Amino acid sequence: MSLVRKLKPDRNITGVLVSLSILPIFGLTSLIFGISTGMYTLVGMVGLFGIYYLYGFIRTGNIAQLVICLYTVFFGYILFVAAGTGKESPFERIEFGLAYFLGLIFFGVVIISIALTRKAKWRGREIFELAAEPIEDIGNGYTSRPRPVGKVDYSPQQVHGFARFCARNLIALPYITSKNVTLVPIKMGDEFGRLLGLSGDYRDATWVNFDADGEVSVHIAQKDYLDYREMLAFDQLCTSLGQVFIDFFSHYNQGEGVRVIDRLDELKIAIFS
Protein backbone atom coordinates (compact mmCIF):
# COMPACT_ATOMS: atom_id res chain seq x y z
CA MET A 1 0.00 0.00 0.00
CA SER A 2 1.52 3.30 -1.11
CA LEU A 3 1.82 5.99 1.54
CA VAL A 4 2.62 8.72 -0.98
CA ARG A 5 -0.17 11.23 -0.59
CA LYS A 6 -1.81 12.60 -3.71
CA LEU A 7 -4.00 15.04 -1.81
CA LYS A 8 -2.64 18.32 -0.54
CA PRO A 9 -2.06 18.45 3.24
CA ASP A 10 -5.25 19.08 5.17
CA ARG A 11 -5.34 22.68 6.33
CA ASN A 12 -9.07 22.80 6.92
CA ILE A 13 -9.74 24.07 10.45
CA THR A 14 -13.52 24.27 10.21
CA GLY A 15 -14.03 21.36 12.61
CA VAL A 16 -11.64 22.83 15.20
CA LEU A 17 -13.08 26.33 14.77
CA VAL A 18 -16.63 25.14 15.38
CA SER A 19 -15.61 23.36 18.61
CA LEU A 20 -13.30 26.11 19.83
CA SER A 21 -15.87 28.84 19.17
CA ILE A 22 -17.44 27.74 22.47
CA LEU A 23 -14.55 29.21 24.46
CA PRO A 24 -14.68 32.88 23.35
CA ILE A 25 -18.48 32.85 23.57
CA PHE A 26 -18.26 31.47 27.12
CA GLY A 27 -15.58 34.02 28.02
CA LEU A 28 -17.53 36.97 26.62
CA THR A 29 -20.87 36.07 28.21
CA SER A 30 -19.11 35.47 31.57
CA LEU A 31 -17.38 38.83 31.32
CA ILE A 32 -20.54 40.73 30.46
CA PHE A 33 -23.25 38.89 32.42
CA GLY A 34 -21.29 37.00 35.09
CA ILE A 35 -19.98 33.46 35.44
CA SER A 36 -23.38 31.90 36.09
CA THR A 37 -24.86 33.20 32.79
CA GLY A 38 -21.62 32.18 31.07
CA MET A 39 -22.07 28.65 32.38
CA TYR A 40 -25.69 28.51 31.20
CA THR A 41 -24.58 29.73 27.78
CA LEU A 42 -21.98 26.99 27.78
CA VAL A 43 -24.70 24.46 28.68
CA GLY A 44 -26.75 25.75 25.76
CA MET A 45 -23.85 25.37 23.32
CA VAL A 46 -22.95 21.91 24.59
CA GLY A 47 -26.65 21.07 24.19
CA LEU A 48 -26.54 22.21 20.57
CA PHE A 49 -23.54 19.97 19.97
CA GLY A 50 -25.48 17.14 21.62
CA ILE A 51 -28.42 17.70 19.26
CA TYR A 52 -26.05 17.81 16.28
CA TYR A 53 -24.44 14.48 17.23
CA LEU A 54 -27.87 12.94 17.92
CA TYR A 55 -28.95 14.01 14.44
CA GLY A 56 -25.68 12.59 13.09
CA PHE A 57 -26.50 9.29 14.76
CA ILE A 58 -30.06 9.25 13.39
CA ARG A 59 -28.84 10.16 9.88
CA THR A 60 -25.94 7.70 9.75
CA GLY A 61 -26.52 5.03 12.40
CA ASN A 62 -22.90 5.56 13.51
CA ILE A 63 -22.66 4.52 17.18
CA ALA A 64 -19.72 6.85 17.88
CA GLN A 65 -22.02 9.82 17.20
CA LEU A 66 -24.40 8.53 19.88
CA VAL A 67 -21.55 8.12 22.38
CA ILE A 68 -20.43 11.71 21.76
CA CYS A 69 -24.04 12.82 22.15
CA LEU A 70 -24.24 11.02 25.52
CA TYR A 71 -20.99 12.67 26.57
CA THR A 72 -22.41 16.11 25.77
CA VAL A 73 -25.51 15.24 27.86
CA PHE A 74 -23.26 14.25 30.78
CA PHE A 75 -21.01 17.27 30.41
CA GLY A 76 -23.98 19.61 29.94
CA TYR A 77 -25.66 18.24 33.07
CA ILE A 78 -22.53 18.73 35.16
CA LEU A 79 -22.20 22.31 33.91
CA PHE A 80 -25.88 22.96 34.54
CA VAL A 81 -25.57 21.78 38.17
CA ALA A 82 -22.38 23.75 38.61
CA ALA A 83 -23.99 26.89 37.19
CA GLY A 84 -27.01 26.83 39.50
CA THR A 85 -25.34 26.33 42.90
CA GLY A 86 -24.58 29.92 43.83
CA LYS A 87 -21.53 30.66 45.93
CA GLU A 88 -20.76 27.12 47.09
CA SER A 89 -18.82 25.09 44.54
CA PRO A 90 -20.55 21.74 43.82
CA PHE A 91 -17.12 20.19 43.30
CA GLU A 92 -16.55 20.45 47.07
CA ARG A 93 -19.34 17.88 47.60
CA ILE A 94 -17.81 14.42 47.49
CA GLU A 95 -20.74 12.80 45.57
CA PHE A 96 -20.67 15.42 42.86
CA GLY A 97 -16.91 15.38 42.55
CA LEU A 98 -16.87 11.58 42.37
CA ALA A 99 -19.64 11.46 39.73
CA TYR A 100 -17.84 14.13 37.73
CA PHE A 101 -14.41 12.49 37.79
CA LEU A 102 -15.69 8.94 37.19
CA GLY A 103 -17.84 10.14 34.32
CA LEU A 104 -14.93 12.11 32.93
CA ILE A 105 -12.62 9.09 33.09
CA PHE A 106 -15.24 6.80 31.52
CA PHE A 107 -16.09 9.11 28.65
CA GLY A 108 -12.45 10.12 28.28
CA VAL A 109 -11.39 6.51 27.72
CA VAL A 110 -14.33 5.77 25.40
CA ILE A 111 -13.87 8.92 23.31
CA ILE A 112 -10.09 8.46 23.01
CA SER A 113 -10.65 4.87 21.89
CA ILE A 114 -13.25 6.04 19.35
CA ALA A 115 -10.80 8.61 18.04
CA LEU A 116 -7.89 6.17 17.83
CA THR A 117 -9.95 3.51 16.07
CA ARG A 118 -11.31 6.18 13.67
CA LYS A 119 -14.90 5.20 14.45
CA ALA A 120 -16.06 8.82 14.37
CA LYS A 121 -13.90 9.82 11.40
CA TRP A 122 -15.46 10.81 8.11
CA ARG A 123 -13.52 8.87 5.48
CA GLY A 124 -13.62 11.31 2.57
CA ARG A 125 -9.84 11.80 2.43
CA GLU A 126 -9.24 8.06 2.42
CA ILE A 127 -11.72 7.66 -0.44
CA PHE A 128 -10.05 10.36 -2.51
CA GLU A 129 -6.58 8.92 -1.81
CA LEU A 130 -7.74 5.44 -2.81
CA ALA A 131 -9.31 6.78 -6.01
CA ALA A 132 -6.08 8.59 -6.94
CA GLU A 133 -3.79 5.66 -6.08
CA PRO A 134 -3.71 4.00 -9.53
CA ILE A 135 -3.66 7.27 -11.49
CA GLU A 136 -0.26 8.15 -12.91
CA ASP A 137 -1.27 10.25 -15.91
CA ILE A 138 -1.32 13.98 -15.49
CA GLY A 139 -3.40 16.43 -17.48
CA ASN A 140 -6.35 18.55 -16.64
CA GLY A 141 -9.62 17.56 -18.19
CA TYR A 142 -12.07 18.65 -15.56
CA THR A 143 -15.74 18.74 -16.44
CA SER A 144 -18.78 19.22 -14.25
CA ARG A 145 -20.49 16.33 -16.06
CA PRO A 146 -20.93 12.99 -14.30
CA ARG A 147 -19.15 9.96 -15.74
CA PRO A 148 -20.92 6.62 -16.22
CA VAL A 149 -18.37 4.06 -15.00
CA GLY A 150 -20.09 0.76 -15.44
CA LYS A 151 -22.94 -1.52 -14.65
CA VAL A 152 -23.29 -3.70 -11.55
CA ASP A 153 -25.87 -6.37 -10.79
CA TYR A 154 -27.66 -5.68 -7.54
CA SER A 155 -31.10 -5.68 -6.02
CA PRO A 156 -32.53 -2.52 -4.43
CA GLN A 157 -32.22 -4.20 -1.02
CA GLN A 158 -28.51 -4.88 -1.60
CA VAL A 159 -27.70 -1.34 -2.62
CA HIS A 160 -29.78 0.11 0.23
CA GLY A 161 -27.90 -2.16 2.64
CA PHE A 162 -24.61 -0.96 1.17
CA ALA A 163 -25.73 2.67 1.59
CA ARG A 164 -26.50 2.00 5.28
CA PHE A 165 -23.07 0.35 5.64
CA CYS A 166 -21.36 3.40 4.12
CA ALA A 167 -23.30 5.74 6.41
CA ARG A 168 -22.67 3.64 9.55
CA ASN A 169 -18.94 3.70 8.91
CA LEU A 170 -18.91 7.35 7.75
CA ILE A 171 -17.55 6.33 4.34
CA ALA A 172 -20.20 8.41 2.59
CA LEU A 173 -23.48 10.09 3.33
CA PRO A 174 -26.31 8.44 1.37
CA TYR A 175 -29.16 10.28 -0.34
CA ILE A 176 -31.87 7.86 -1.37
CA THR A 177 -34.64 8.53 -3.91
CA SER A 178 -37.02 6.11 -5.59
CA LYS A 179 -34.58 5.52 -8.49
CA ASN A 180 -31.16 6.38 -7.11
CA VAL A 181 -28.86 5.77 -4.21
CA THR A 182 -26.29 8.55 -4.20
CA LEU A 183 -23.27 8.30 -1.92
CA VAL A 184 -21.46 11.51 -1.02
CA PRO A 185 -17.96 11.05 0.52
CA ILE A 186 -17.28 13.70 3.14
CA LYS A 187 -13.91 14.92 4.38
CA MET A 188 -13.40 15.77 8.05
CA GLY A 189 -14.36 19.38 8.64
CA ASP A 190 -16.98 19.35 5.88
CA GLU A 191 -19.41 17.19 7.85
CA PHE A 192 -21.12 20.07 9.71
CA GLY A 193 -22.11 21.88 6.52
CA ARG A 194 -23.16 18.73 4.70
CA LEU A 195 -25.17 17.21 7.56
CA LEU A 196 -26.88 20.48 8.41
CA GLY A 197 -27.63 21.17 4.74
CA LEU A 198 -25.51 24.34 4.66
CA SER A 199 -23.20 23.15 1.88
CA GLY A 200 -25.75 23.45 -0.91
CA ASP A 201 -27.21 20.75 -3.11
CA TYR A 202 -25.52 17.38 -2.74
CA ARG A 203 -25.63 16.98 -6.56
CA ASP A 204 -22.97 19.69 -6.75
CA ALA A 205 -20.67 17.75 -4.41
CA THR A 206 -18.61 14.68 -5.24
CA TRP A 207 -20.84 11.62 -5.46
CA VAL A 208 -21.16 8.08 -6.68
CA ASN A 209 -24.62 7.14 -7.88
CA PHE A 210 -26.15 3.67 -8.10
CA ASP A 211 -29.35 3.82 -10.15
CA ALA A 212 -32.26 1.40 -10.37
CA ASP A 213 -30.91 -0.16 -13.60
CA GLY A 214 -27.52 -0.96 -12.10
CA GLU A 215 -25.70 1.93 -13.74
CA VAL A 216 -22.96 3.46 -11.63
CA SER A 217 -21.96 7.03 -12.32
CA VAL A 218 -19.52 9.40 -10.70
CA HIS A 219 -19.28 13.14 -10.29
CA ILE A 220 -16.27 14.89 -8.80
CA ALA A 221 -16.70 18.45 -7.54
CA GLN A 222 -14.12 20.95 -8.75
CA LYS A 223 -13.22 21.82 -5.15
CA ASP A 224 -12.27 18.19 -4.49
CA TYR A 225 -10.37 17.89 -7.77
CA LEU A 226 -8.33 20.98 -6.94
CA ASP A 227 -7.47 19.39 -3.61
CA TYR A 228 -5.11 17.00 -5.41
CA ARG A 229 -1.48 18.06 -5.62
CA GLU A 230 -1.41 17.43 -9.37
CA MET A 231 -3.96 17.67 -12.14
CA LEU A 232 -4.64 13.96 -12.39
CA ALA A 233 -6.20 12.59 -15.57
CA PHE A 234 -9.81 13.38 -14.77
CA ASP A 235 -11.41 10.66 -16.82
CA GLN A 236 -9.30 8.00 -15.10
CA LEU A 237 -9.89 9.54 -11.69
CA CYS A 238 -13.68 9.33 -12.10
CA THR A 239 -13.45 5.74 -13.27
CA SER A 240 -11.19 4.89 -10.35
CA LEU A 241 -13.50 6.52 -7.79
CA GLY A 242 -16.40 4.55 -9.20
CA GLN A 243 -14.30 1.38 -9.07
CA VAL A 244 -13.44 2.01 -5.40
CA PHE A 245 -17.13 1.98 -4.54
CA ILE A 246 -17.86 -0.98 -6.81
CA ASP A 247 -15.10 -2.92 -4.99
CA PHE A 248 -16.50 -1.83 -1.62
CA PHE A 249 -19.94 -2.98 -2.72
CA SER A 250 -18.54 -6.32 -3.79
CA HIS A 251 -16.80 -6.79 -0.39
CA TYR A 252 -19.95 -5.77 1.45
CA ASN A 253 -22.04 -8.12 -0.64
CA GLN A 254 -19.79 -11.04 0.24
CA GLY A 255 -20.13 -10.22 3.94
CA GLU A 256 -16.58 -8.83 4.04
CA GLY A 257 -17.41 -5.27 5.00
CA VAL A 258 -14.56 -5.31 7.50
CA ARG A 259 -12.10 -5.51 4.58
CA VAL A 260 -13.38 -2.15 3.39
CA ILE A 261 -12.60 -0.62 6.78
CA ASP A 262 -9.18 -2.33 6.83
CA ARG A 263 -8.38 -0.90 3.41
CA LEU A 264 -9.29 2.60 4.59
CA ASP A 265 -7.34 2.22 7.85
CA GLU A 266 -4.25 1.00 5.98
CA LEU A 267 -3.90 4.47 4.49
CA LYS A 268 -3.08 5.77 7.98
CA ILE A 269 -4.56 9.18 7.40
CA ALA A 270 -4.48 11.44 10.47
CA ILE A 271 -7.46 11.05 12.79
CA PHE A 272 -8.77 14.57 12.41
CA SER A 273 -7.90 14.90 8.73
Add this chain to the structure above:
Amino acid sequence: MDFLTAAKYASLLSKDYAEDIFRLLVNYQAISASEVATRLNLHIKTAQDFLEALEQLDILTKEEVLEKKRPYYRYSLKQTRLVIDIDLMQVKREPSPHSLALYIREKEAAGARFSVARNDDYITNVTIWTGKGREMEERKIKLTTPQGRFLYHLPFPKAEPLTVEEIMQKAGIDERLAPEILDLVQLLEKYNVIESLEGK
Protein backbone atom coordinates in the same frame (compact mmCIF):
# COMPACT_ATOMS: atom_id res chain seq x y z
CA MET B 1 -40.56 27.23 -52.16
CA ASP B 2 -37.65 27.90 -49.86
CA PHE B 3 -37.95 29.45 -46.41
CA LEU B 4 -36.53 32.80 -47.43
CA THR B 5 -39.05 33.32 -50.24
CA ALA B 6 -41.89 32.17 -47.99
CA ALA B 7 -40.72 34.61 -45.33
CA LYS B 8 -40.81 37.48 -47.86
CA TYR B 9 -44.37 36.47 -48.88
CA ALA B 10 -45.45 36.29 -45.24
CA SER B 11 -43.83 39.61 -44.41
CA LEU B 12 -45.71 41.36 -47.23
CA LEU B 13 -49.02 39.68 -46.49
CA SER B 14 -48.80 40.65 -42.84
CA LYS B 15 -48.93 44.41 -43.61
CA ASP B 16 -52.28 45.86 -42.58
CA TYR B 17 -52.71 47.55 -45.98
CA ALA B 18 -51.83 44.39 -47.97
CA GLU B 19 -55.43 43.31 -48.59
CA ASP B 20 -56.39 46.81 -49.76
CA ILE B 21 -53.52 46.96 -52.25
CA PHE B 22 -54.34 43.50 -53.57
CA ARG B 23 -57.98 44.58 -53.96
CA LEU B 24 -56.83 47.47 -56.16
CA LEU B 25 -54.50 45.23 -58.14
CA VAL B 26 -57.28 42.72 -58.81
CA ASN B 27 -59.80 45.37 -59.84
CA TYR B 28 -57.52 47.64 -61.88
CA GLN B 29 -55.94 46.53 -65.09
CA ALA B 30 -52.75 48.42 -64.17
CA ILE B 31 -52.02 50.86 -61.38
CA SER B 32 -49.13 53.13 -60.40
CA ALA B 33 -47.62 53.59 -56.95
CA SER B 34 -48.91 57.17 -56.68
CA GLU B 35 -52.44 56.04 -57.58
CA VAL B 36 -52.29 53.36 -54.88
CA ALA B 37 -50.92 55.84 -52.35
CA THR B 38 -53.57 58.48 -52.96
CA ARG B 39 -56.38 55.91 -53.11
CA LEU B 40 -55.42 54.27 -49.80
CA ASN B 41 -54.00 57.35 -48.08
CA LEU B 42 -50.50 55.84 -47.80
CA HIS B 43 -47.12 57.46 -48.22
CA ILE B 44 -45.94 57.02 -51.79
CA LYS B 45 -42.72 55.37 -50.61
CA THR B 46 -44.72 52.72 -48.72
CA ALA B 47 -46.83 51.90 -51.75
CA GLN B 48 -43.78 51.94 -54.04
CA ASP B 49 -41.81 49.54 -51.80
CA PHE B 50 -44.73 47.15 -51.49
CA LEU B 51 -45.34 46.98 -55.25
CA GLU B 52 -41.61 46.61 -55.97
CA ALA B 53 -41.39 43.71 -53.52
CA LEU B 54 -44.35 42.00 -55.19
CA GLU B 55 -42.71 42.50 -58.55
CA GLN B 56 -39.48 40.92 -57.30
CA LEU B 57 -41.48 37.92 -56.11
CA ASP B 58 -42.89 37.63 -59.63
CA ILE B 59 -46.45 38.35 -58.55
CA LEU B 60 -46.67 41.57 -60.57
CA THR B 61 -45.32 42.82 -63.84
CA LYS B 62 -44.28 46.43 -64.26
CA GLU B 63 -44.33 48.52 -67.34
CA GLU B 64 -42.55 51.83 -67.81
CA VAL B 65 -44.78 54.58 -69.15
CA LEU B 66 -44.20 58.26 -69.85
CA GLU B 67 -46.34 61.09 -68.62
CA LYS B 68 -45.12 64.19 -70.42
CA LYS B 69 -41.39 63.56 -70.15
CA ARG B 70 -41.39 61.90 -66.72
CA PRO B 71 -41.25 58.09 -66.71
CA TYR B 72 -43.02 55.99 -64.09
CA TYR B 73 -44.16 52.40 -63.63
CA ARG B 74 -47.59 50.83 -63.84
CA TYR B 75 -48.08 47.50 -62.14
CA SER B 76 -50.46 44.72 -63.07
CA LEU B 77 -51.14 41.32 -61.52
CA LYS B 78 -49.39 38.36 -63.09
CA GLN B 79 -51.22 35.70 -61.06
CA THR B 80 -54.46 35.75 -59.14
CA ARG B 81 -53.61 32.96 -56.73
CA LEU B 82 -50.86 33.00 -54.09
CA VAL B 83 -49.68 29.66 -52.76
CA ILE B 84 -47.10 29.36 -50.00
CA ASP B 85 -45.85 25.82 -50.17
CA ILE B 86 -42.89 24.78 -48.03
CA ASP B 87 -41.54 21.28 -47.90
CA LEU B 88 -40.36 21.03 -44.28
CA MET B 89 -38.28 17.97 -45.07
CA GLN B 90 -35.87 20.22 -46.97
CA VAL B 91 -34.43 21.41 -43.61
CA LYS B 92 -34.18 17.94 -42.10
CA ARG B 93 -30.59 16.92 -41.44
CA GLU B 94 -30.28 13.40 -42.70
CA PRO B 95 -27.45 11.73 -40.83
CA SER B 96 -24.69 10.95 -43.23
CA PRO B 97 -22.32 8.05 -42.54
CA HIS B 98 -19.60 10.69 -42.21
CA SER B 99 -21.37 12.70 -39.51
CA LEU B 100 -22.12 9.60 -37.45
CA ALA B 101 -18.52 8.43 -37.76
CA LEU B 102 -17.15 11.69 -36.39
CA TYR B 103 -14.95 11.22 -33.32
CA ILE B 104 -15.94 13.65 -30.60
CA ARG B 105 -15.36 14.46 -26.95
CA GLU B 106 -15.85 17.39 -24.61
CA LYS B 107 -13.38 20.19 -25.20
CA GLU B 108 -10.91 20.98 -22.44
CA ALA B 109 -11.82 24.01 -20.31
CA ALA B 110 -15.04 24.40 -22.27
CA GLY B 111 -16.44 26.55 -19.49
CA ALA B 112 -19.92 25.09 -19.87
CA ARG B 113 -22.08 24.12 -16.92
CA PHE B 114 -24.10 20.93 -17.11
CA SER B 115 -27.20 20.33 -14.98
CA VAL B 116 -27.95 16.71 -14.23
CA ALA B 117 -31.48 15.37 -13.84
CA ARG B 118 -32.30 14.52 -10.25
CA ASN B 119 -33.81 11.14 -10.92
CA ASP B 120 -32.13 9.78 -13.99
CA ASP B 121 -28.87 9.54 -15.89
CA TYR B 122 -29.16 12.43 -18.30
CA ILE B 123 -28.34 16.10 -18.53
CA THR B 124 -31.26 18.49 -18.55
CA ASN B 125 -29.53 21.62 -19.78
CA VAL B 126 -26.20 23.15 -20.69
CA THR B 127 -25.27 26.69 -19.78
CA ILE B 128 -22.67 28.39 -21.93
CA TRP B 129 -21.26 31.88 -21.90
CA THR B 130 -20.88 33.85 -25.09
CA GLY B 131 -18.99 37.08 -25.68
CA LYS B 132 -16.20 38.61 -23.63
CA GLY B 133 -15.89 40.99 -20.70
CA ARG B 134 -18.95 43.13 -20.08
CA GLU B 135 -20.53 41.77 -23.25
CA MET B 136 -20.56 38.24 -21.82
CA GLU B 137 -23.99 36.65 -21.86
CA GLU B 138 -25.30 33.46 -20.34
CA ARG B 139 -27.12 31.12 -22.68
CA LYS B 140 -29.03 28.15 -21.35
CA ILE B 141 -29.84 25.32 -23.75
CA LYS B 142 -32.57 22.94 -22.65
CA LEU B 143 -32.07 19.42 -23.95
CA THR B 144 -34.47 16.70 -25.01
CA THR B 145 -34.12 13.45 -23.04
CA PRO B 146 -32.19 11.65 -25.85
CA GLN B 147 -29.87 14.65 -26.20
CA GLY B 148 -29.38 14.68 -22.42
CA ARG B 149 -28.54 10.97 -22.40
CA PHE B 150 -26.11 11.49 -25.29
CA LEU B 151 -24.31 14.28 -23.47
CA TYR B 152 -24.17 12.20 -20.29
CA HIS B 153 -22.15 9.60 -22.19
CA LEU B 154 -19.94 12.02 -24.11
CA PRO B 155 -16.24 11.29 -23.43
CA PHE B 156 -14.49 13.68 -21.05
CA PRO B 157 -11.83 16.16 -22.22
CA LYS B 158 -8.56 14.33 -22.93
CA ALA B 159 -10.34 10.97 -22.72
CA GLU B 160 -10.38 8.62 -25.71
CA PRO B 161 -12.87 10.15 -28.19
CA LEU B 162 -15.78 8.08 -29.50
CA THR B 163 -17.83 8.32 -32.66
CA VAL B 164 -21.30 9.85 -32.50
CA GLU B 165 -22.69 6.42 -33.35
CA GLU B 166 -20.78 4.71 -30.52
CA ILE B 167 -21.96 7.28 -27.97
CA MET B 168 -25.54 6.82 -29.16
CA GLN B 169 -25.20 3.07 -28.70
CA LYS B 170 -23.74 3.54 -25.19
CA ALA B 171 -26.58 5.85 -24.27
CA GLY B 172 -29.17 3.49 -25.77
CA ILE B 173 -30.49 6.05 -28.25
CA ASP B 174 -32.50 4.93 -31.25
CA GLU B 175 -30.89 5.56 -34.68
CA ARG B 176 -34.00 7.44 -35.80
CA LEU B 177 -33.14 10.18 -33.30
CA ALA B 178 -29.80 10.86 -34.99
CA PRO B 179 -30.91 14.22 -36.54
CA GLU B 180 -31.61 15.80 -33.13
CA ILE B 181 -28.34 14.44 -31.76
CA LEU B 182 -26.38 15.80 -34.72
CA ASP B 183 -28.10 19.15 -34.29
CA LEU B 184 -26.86 19.29 -30.68
CA VAL B 185 -23.35 18.20 -31.68
CA GLN B 186 -23.21 20.93 -34.29
CA LEU B 187 -24.44 23.57 -31.85
CA LEU B 188 -22.02 22.60 -29.08
CA GLU B 189 -19.17 22.41 -31.55
CA LYS B 190 -20.00 25.97 -32.58
CA TYR B 191 -19.80 27.09 -28.95
CA ASN B 192 -16.54 25.16 -28.35
CA VAL B 193 -18.06 22.73 -25.86
CA ILE B 194 -17.41 19.71 -28.08
CA GLU B 195 -14.36 19.06 -30.22
CA SER B 196 -14.29 16.70 -33.18
CA LEU B 197 -11.18 14.82 -34.10
CA GLU B 198 -10.92 13.68 -37.69
CA GLY B 199 -10.14 9.94 -37.76
CA LYS B 200 -9.26 10.13 -34.03
